[in-house]
Amino acid sequence: MSEALGTEPIVLTRSDSVATIWLNRPDKRNAMSHEMWTALAEHCHSLAADHDVRVLVVRGAGGHFCAGADIGGFSSGMSDEYQAQNREAEEALAAFPRPTIAFITGSCVGGGVQIAGACDLRFADTTSKFGITPARLGIAYPTYALERAVRLVGQSAAKHLLFSAELIDAERALRIGLIDELLETDAAIERLDAFTSLVANERSLLTQIISKEMVNEVAASGGVSAQTIKRWASVLTNNPDMPEGVAAFAERRSPNFVWTPDESF
Helix, strand or coil: CCCCCCCCCEEEEEECCEEEEEECCHHHCCCECHHHHHHHHHHHHHHHCCCCCCEEEEEECCCCCECCECHHHCCCCCCHHHHHHHHHHHHHHHCCCCCEEEEECCEEECHHHHHHHHCCEEEEECCCEEECCHHHCCCCCCHHHHHHHHHHHCHHHHHHHHHHCCCEEHHHHHHHCCCCEEECHHHHHHHHHHHHHHHHHCCCHHHHHHHHHHHHHHHHHCCCCHHHHHHHHHHHHCCCHHHHHHHHHHHCCCCCCCCCCCCCC
16 A cells, blocks of 8 residues: 555545545654654644545554654754644644544554544554653653543553553553554454444434534543533534434434534534
């Protein structure tokens, strides 16, 4: 697949309503350069505005997801510009309004965990290994990435990863909640294809967008705000998906959900 992607370090492909952002630097295990962080943010912003995209997948070309930041440019420290690019990319991915999935093979280290952690779900195959490694370099993991990691795996697991910079295997990553599904390589690819098709074609986009926004609020602040509840109440009142879902259930057929967001979403 990496040969077909060409030489650009970040590549976008589309299959119907599923978009895939490829980290495409396989000779460096897809280590992230300054330019790659910028391109990742730009793709996330443009795809967020494209309502034809129902699911966003992030993958690595070759046998690895992402070996982290390209530390070759860190000899004089991380510049303010680099940190701004890094944060914008993570936040653009985390704020993507529809479902996002990181599909992980091989190395998922440092900035790779940062990218995967900004996605809603993480599917991995059995070749994958994970680590958060700033302790090897004497630097601090970005605060925003650290906060996300703690919310994802809890305090103790996050401290273990950060204190030791050890790599953990996929089984342990699954145990601590760093990944959501783990399968052998071929089965993992089949599962990714089946899951993205299900989410994109057979499930309510309205439910997905509401759920993502509210779950994110709960994770960040412990609850869903009254403002968010009120904003969605009028949408739900005139929601075309509910009668279609009920009818499809009664008729034992796949639903044909039609709700799409307007410019306010």
